[in-house]
Amino acid sequence: MPTSAPTPAPARPASPVAARILDAASRRFAADGIRTVSADRVIAEAGVSKVTFYRHFPTKDALVVAYLTSVADAERAAVDGYRAAHPADPRTVLDAYAGVLGGAACLPGFRGCPFINAAAEYADPSHPVRAVVAEHRRWMVATAAELLTELGVPDATAAAEELVMLRDGAMVAGYVGGPEAGAAVAEHLRRAAAAIVAAHRATAS
Structure with a gap:
């Protein structure tokens, strides 16, 4: 994997208490899934009262939206950092992203993509949680398209x-x-991605 770039921190809740709640929820959602983790469990892990919890997150769904938004922010910050460090080298940026995904898949307790998991748990496509998932996918496609365009x-x-x-x-x-x-x-992803790029170039030639 290429040398990583310094990445800006994703946006955090303004309140330290809200950040503590979100951190507790993020750990539990990532480890156990969203539906199985109750608001009461997050409240207990964060060490706050119910009044405090609901002051910052009126519903559990609002907390889920904040969780997915924080994951999206972190992923975008990482890609932005790679692009800033390698402004004329889109191939390195794509390769770095593949390396990050491969590294995540090797971590103990890895449960797959949080956005895919959330989409599976929230069937209604009009739900606010699904809106966050859809927006992040649009960003992924648009960003990949920009990098591929730079590659010609x-x-x-x-x-x-x-x-x-x-x-x-x-x-x-x-x-x-x-x-x-x-x-x-990571290696399988790199090879398959290279085959996709080669296929598109061959079709156009």
Whole structure:
């Protein structure tokens, strides 16, 4: 993996108490899933009262939205950091992103992509949680398309959609395949992504 760039911190809640609640929720949601973690469990882990919890997050769904937004902010900050460090090298940025995904899949307790998991737990496409998921996917596709355009890949938006689908599969493989699969995710992702890029270039030639 290429040398990583310094990455700006994602936005945090203005209140330290809200940040503590969000940190507690993030740990539990990542480890146990969203639906199985009650507001009472987050309240207990954060060490706050119910009144304090609901003052900052009127509903559990509001907390879930904040959780996913914080994950999205962190991912965007990381990619922005790589792009700032390698402004003329989109291939390195894509390679770094693949490395980050592969590293995440190797971590103990990895449960797959939080956005895919949230979409599975919230079936209503009009729900605010699904809106955060949809917005993050739009960002992923748009960012990949920009990088592919910089690489001179024809039909960059279609290729970007394929890369995001590949990323989804890599996250699932890292989860269901266990640590053994996770260790190979980054390399498989790089090779498959290179094949997608090559296929688009061959089609246009």
